Amino acid sequence: MEGCEIIYFSLKRYIFWFFLAAFPVCLIPANAAEFELKGITVSNPHLVVFGKNAKSGAGYLVISNKNSDPVILKKVTADFGNAMLHKTDVDKKGVAKMKHLKSIAVPGNGLLKLEPGRTHIMFVNISIEFDESSKYPVTLFFEEQGSLDVDLKLKSAKKSQKVHKHKHGHGHSHKHDH
Numbered sequence: 071m072e073g074c075e076i077i078y079f080s081l082k083r084y085i086f087w088f089f090l091a092a093f094p095v096c097l098i099p100a101n102a103a104e105f106e107l108k109g110i111t112v113s114n115p116h117l118v119v120f121g122k123n124a125k126s127g128a129g130y131l132v133i134s135n136k137n138s139d140p141v142i143l144k145k146v147t148a149d150f151g152n153a154m155l156h157k158t159d160v161d162k163k164g165v166a167k168m169k170h171l172k173s174i175a176v177p178g179n180g181l182l183k184l185e186p187g188r189t190h191i192m193f194v195n196i197s198i199e200f201d202e203s204s205k206y207p208v209t210l211f212f213e214e215q216g217s218l219d220v221d222l223k224l225k226s227a228k229k230s231q232k233v234h235k236h237k238h239g240h241g242h243s244h245k246h247d248h
């Protein structure tokens with residue numbers, strides 16, 4: 071009898087921990103940020119920078135358009151730097167070049183993916199330090215639908231922020247800072 075109670079108690083505890091552990095996991099996909107405006111849905115907006123002191127970065131997201139007409143994204147602005155629309159083109163020699171786009175069109179009842187190596191939002195002259203827990207707001211301006219605020223989630227491309235300091239003195243003295 072007493073044994074059963076102990077099992078029951080630990081089961082209750084198990085269930086408690088299970089929900090505690092599972093709850094945030096359930097929240098993340100629901101939270102995996104979607105932003106909507108007049109039939110336009112922007113999903114999975116994220117920002118890739120190289121190191122926390124990066125001066126430039128790229129924004130990627132998926133724009134889906136439930137309207138029957140195409141929608142035109144004509145401008146992106148950000149507080150943390152200058153934003154513009156870019157497209158990466160690879161020429162015949164295999165050299166990748168980025169081209170500035172005045173606008174991008176999302177087909178009616180279709181979607182456009184801004185993704186690495188293709189269309190992206192380019193950020194330059196970044197004036198802030200990044201940290202992984204923050205979100206970075208940008209505003210998308212659509213030709214007819216107006217503006218939509220979207221939060222970009224930071225994804226560091228590489229852990230390049232851990233700068234390995236290595237000082238070498240000349241002659242006999244060696245200084246190593248790690």
Ligand SMILES: [Cu+2]
Pocket residue numbers: 156157168190191192
């Ligand atoms: Cu670019």
